[in-house]
Amino acid sequence: MDWYLKVWQQYADFDGRARRKEYWMFHLFHVLALIAAVLLDNLLDMAFFDGFFGPIYLVYVLASVIPSLAVTVRRLHDVDKSGGMIFISMIPIVGPIWLLVLQCTKGDQGRNRYGRDPKEA
Template identity: 50%
Template sequence: MKWYLKVVKENYANFTGRARREEYWMFVLFNMIFAFAIAFVSIGLGLMTELPLLSSLYFIYVLGIIVPSLAVAVRRLHDTGKSGWFFFVALIPVVGGIWLLVLLITEGDKGTNAYGPDPKEAVPADVIA
């Protein structure tokens, strides 16, 4: 949960620097949990009250989370030594999505790279605990 909050609060639109695999994948996990929960609740409320406005809660959440999702993905690509523009490799049919997934799963560069210092070397004590 703290990784999700770190991305949303501290790095909302931060496209510079690097993000560890753990930060990225924990953000993705909690983002999916929240998205499914909000979709379930908003659809349920929309059906119970027959007000289509309530079913738009999910879309409001998605609009609010697009920027931090892109930012953490770009910082994750930076950790592997790739430019954030590599995110667009996903637009290549079939192979692109697989290639992007491999890039996001790959361990980051050891030490400093062109995008900043290794985030594993300077892990704050409160994140480890």
């Protein structure tokens, strides 16, 4: 949970590097929060048009867009790639797979052009 909160504390920080653990733990708790929001919307009968989600889900998704993008860019920095590489996911089929490979790749040891190794801290 500390990794999830760390990303929220660095809400719009696109500088620096993020370890694999920070990235994946954030996304694990993010998915759990999305599920909780959907359940809460449905339990409170607040789902839009008898659908899947409601206002709680929508507010959470809108609030989490920037931190999610920021941690993804910092993760790309850890493998010495520009944050612009996030747009590679727009290429059908191959793009998302390549971005997933980059997110799973071990980060550079030592300092790179985006800062010091987060494991050294």
